[in-house]
Amino acid sequence: MTTALNISRLLAVPGEDSDLRRHLRLQVGDDPGVTAAELLHGLVTSSDMPQGQYPGEGVPCTVAEVSGILRPLTASAEQMADLLATVCCTELAYRSLSRAWSIHEAHSACRAVVELLGDQARWWTNTHFPGEVSGEALDEGGRWWDPVTTFVFDLALVGISADATVVVVSGGLPLNVDTGFRRRLPGYLRFSRS
Numbered sequence: 001m002t003t004a005l006n007i008s009r010l011l012a013v014p015g016e017d018s019d020l021r022r023h024l025r026l027q028v029g030d031d032p033g034v035t036a037a038e039l040l041h042g043l044v045t046s047s048d049m050p051q052g053q054y055p056g057e058g059v060p061c062t063v064a065e066v067s068g069i070l071r072p073l074t075a076s077a078e079q080m081a082d083l084l085a086t087v088c089c090t091e092l093a094y095r096s097l098s099r100a101w102s103i104h105e106a107h108s109a110c111r112a113v114v115e116l117l118g119d120q121a122r123w124w125t126n127t128h129f130p131g132e133v134s135g136e137a138l139d140e141g142g143r144w145w146d147p148v149t150t151f152v153f154d155l156a157l158v159g160i161s162a163d164a165t166v167v168v169v170s171g172g173l174p175l176n177v178d179t180g181f182r183r184r185l186p187g188y189l190r191f192s193r194s
Contacts, residue, residue, distance in 0.1 A: 002168065010109040010116075011088075011166075018019050023091045023151070023172055025049060029165040036124040036158040037067035039167045044148050044156075050171070059147055069146040070158065073123040077114045080123060084110035084168060092153040092172030113166065114159075121161040125190035126154070168186035 008028045011122045029045040041063045061144065075083065085106035090189050114121070140170040149152045151171025 002029050002030055003028050003161070005166075007116055007166060008111050019051060020171055023170055024088060025167075025169045026088075027165075028166040029167075030163065032160050032162055032165060033158075034165065035063075036122075036160060037063050037069070039160075040126075040148060040156055040169070041066045042159050043167045043169055049149065049169075050151075052178075059150055066148065069126050070124040070156075071128065072128075073125045073157070075123065077119070078111075080159075081107060081111040081114045084113065086145055087155055087157060087168055087170045089140065090169055090170070092151075092155060093188050117161040117164060117166065121159050123160075124156075124158045126156045174180050 011026050011028065025043055025046075027039065027049075029039065041060070044059070044066075045061075059067055073080075085103060089101055089106045090108065091105050128146050145153075145155060147154055148172045149169060152173040155170050157166075157168045
């Protein structure tokens with residue numbers, strides 16, 4: 001069985017649950033020759049990605065724009081598993097946990113995903129974490145991100161190993177209100193672009 005198939009099976013619950021699909025998209029592949037930007041661009045521009053009332057406004061439209069947003073993410077395997085599990089189970093706007101997948105189940109599955117990708121996996125994100133990377137870092141002040149979706153809040157993680165690729169995009173509040181909303185967010189929620 002291939003690494004990508006094993007990872008797909010581990011991530012089957014959030015990938016298919018309708019409660020989670022309102023804010024979460026997952027993609028697993030087996031072509032490590034594709035860049036992180038190409039993978040993320042393919043997911044966020046797919047036809048099943050939810051769009052707000054103003055699709056594309058302030059969101060990167062090309063692979064080159066996505067590439068300019070992504071930054072390398074350095075974290076231990078345990079930190080990555082914790083971050084992946086939290087992102088897979090949490091609706092970012094309301095910080096509500098999924099009813100379909102418990103954080104304990106998600107952490108176990110995400111730990112296995114990180115192990116399957118291996119120590120040589122490289123990770124990218126659209127989010128800047130001012131301190132240590134972890135699931136709790138999502139609640140800490142000073143975190144900012146470059147939007148990749150039309151959600152008010154989003155967080156993208158892209159992992160690439162020698163055998164498989166994983167893309168996780170979580171969002172909160174589809175941006176179907178006036179686009180000035182992003183500029184009126186409290187100071188502790190900062191986007192790097194307006």
